Amino acid sequence: MLASILQNLFNAFQWGSFYSLIALGYTLVYGVLRLINFAHGDIFMVGAYIAFFIASAFLGMTFSLPGWMILAMVIPLTMILTALVGVSIERIAYRPLRRKGAHRLYVVITALMCGLVLENGNLALFGASRKSFPDIVDKVVYTVGDLSMTNLKIGVVISAILVFVILHFIVTKTKIGMAMRAISYDKFAVPLMGIPIDTIIVFTFILGSSFAGLAGLLFAMSYPILDPYMGALIGWKAFIAAVVGGIGDIRGAFFGGFLLGFVEILVVAVFPSTFRELIAFAILMTILCIKPTGMFGVAGTTKI
C-alpha cells in the first residue's frame, strides 16, 4: 500500500512537470500582454515534432554519436526552433492586431485560430500517421523496493524545477524581467520611459515557446507517439492549471501544474479511473470558487 502511494506520488511529479512547463508559457504571455495564447498547446506539439525531426536526423547520420551527446544538441536546437515558431506567430498574427489597437478578445480568438492552423498544417504536411519518437538515450529502470522510476522520468522532474528557477530569476532579478513586469503594470506608460516594448514582448514569446519546445521534447521522449492533435488537450489542461495557480504568476503556474498532475493521478489511485477528469476538475473548480484569482493570484495588480 505504501509502495503504491509512493509510486503514485512519483507518477504525479512526472505528469505534473509537463503541465507545469506548459503552464509557465501561458502565464508568461498573459503576465506581459494580458493575452491568453491559446496556440501555446500547439506550439508544444510543434516542439515535439521539431525534436522528432532533429533527433531522427542525428540518429540517421552515418557516424554514430553517443546518446547523451545527441540529446545535448537536440535540446538547444529544439528550443531555438520552437522559439522561432512562437515569435513568428507573434509577428504574423498578434502584433498587427496590437498595432491596430484591437480589443484583447480578438487577439485571443486569433490565438485559437493559430492553434488550429498549426494542427491542421501539420496534418497536411506530415499526414495522419503517428510518428514514433526514437530512443535517444537508453532507458534505465531503477527499482527501489516496489518503487520503479526511470532516468528519463527523473530528468523530466528536474527539468521542470530548473526551468521554474531560471524563469523566476529572470523575471525577478534581471532588468529585462523588470521591464516585463513594468509592461504588465502599464503598457502605455512603459514606452515613454524608453523601454522597447516590442523587444520585451518578443523576448517573452522566446522564453515561453522555447520552454514549450523543451516540454515537447521531454514529452515525446516519455510518451513516444506523436500526432498532430497531441497538444490540444494537454494545452487546455495546462491553461486550467495556470488559472488555478493564478494566471500571470510564475509560482502559480508552477504549483498549478503540479497540483493538476497530483489531483489527476491521485484521483485514479483512490477512485475508479472513470472518475478521473470529473473529480479532478471538480476539485479545481472548488478552488476557483473559493479563490477566483487562483492560488497565487492577486486581483488586478502587477503579475508575473
Added chain:
Amino acid sequence: MASVLLFATAGGAESIKIGFNIPLTGDIPKVGEESKFAGEMLREEINAAGGLEVGGKKYQLEFIYEDNESKAESAVSAALKLIERDNVLAIVGPNSSKQAVPAGQASDDNQTPMISPWSTNPDTTKDRPWVFRAAFLDPFQGPVAVDFAMEQFGAKTAAVLYALDNDYSKGLAEIFRDDFNSKNGENSVKAFESYSSKDQDFSAQLTKILAAKPDFIFLPNNYNEVALIIKQAHDLGWKGPFMGADAWGNSELMALCGDDCKGQYFSTHYAAAGATGDTKVFIDRYKAKYGYEPADVAALTWDATRIVLQAIQNTGGLSGKTRADRKAIRDAMAAIPEFPGITGNMKFDEQGDPIKCAVVVKISDKGEFVFTKSVCP
C-alpha cells in the same frame, strides 16, 4: 477524378457506386489507409477486366472513400453523405466499432446495405437488418483470449485496462471480465481500469494494476494506445505477459511499440506470416503494390467488398433505381449461405454476423505476427 467525370458523361447507369466510410485521419489512420488500398486493388482488378458483370451487363466500379476521422459523429455524417449525396448502392465500413455502431444506425434508418469489415461489437448489427459484417464478434473473441491466457500463461488472475469511450474496447473488456471471472471464480479479474482515448499517461492505472499482482494484463485497445501502455508498464517494473485483441493487428504497431511488444500474444482474424492459398496471393500482391504487409483490416475489407459485389451479382440485374437496387442488394446479401473469404469461410447467421474462426498470433523477435493457434466456434 477524371474517371468520375468520364462515367458521368457516359451515363450514370454504367457504373456501380460503393461508398467506403473509413478513418483516413484521427486516431487510427493506418486502418483507413489499408482499407482504402485493399478497395483500390479490388476495383482496379475488376475494372481492368472490363467491369463487374451483373445480369449479363458489365458495370464499371466506382468507389468513394469518405473520411470519418475516427470519430463516432463524423462516421454518421460520412454515412449520410454517401447515402444522400453520392447515392451509393452499399457502404463498406466503418471499421472500428466506435464508428460502426452509430453509422450502422444511420445506414439502417436510410435503408442502405452496410457491411463493416472490422467491427466486432455485437451492437453494430444487432436488430439492424440492413447491416452486416465480415469479422467475428467480441462475445466469441473474448472467451478465446481467456482460454488462451489460462492455457498459455497458466493464469488464475488477470487485470484489464480499456478505453472507456470506445465501444469496442469497453465491450470486449466487459465480456472478457465476465468470462474470466466465471471460469476462475469471482474477483479473479483483480483490476478493471479505464482511461479516455485522448489520454497519454496511464501510470496511475498501471500502478493500481501492478499493485494487484495479476498473472497477465489484458489490453483490448487500439494499436497506438497499446504501444504507450506497454512501454509505461515496463517503466513501472512490469515483467509479466500481456494479452491483446484484434485491434493490435496493424502494420504500424511494431513501428510505434518496438521491442516492448515482442513476445506478446493477441487474438486476430488472420495471420500474415505463413499464410497459404488465396490469402497468400492477396498478401503478396498487396505487398508488391504498397510496400508493406497488410494487416487483418485490409484482408477483411477485401472480403467485405467482395461479399457486396457477390450480392450485387446475385441480384441478377440492376434496375438503376437506387432504392429498389439497395433493397435487392440487401436481400441478396442476407441470402448468401456461405462465403469463402481470404480470412476464412463465413456463414452468416440471422443477425448478419459471420460464424468464423479466430487465430491467436505471437509477435516474434523479428516483429512478425506468427500463427500460434486457431480457435473455431
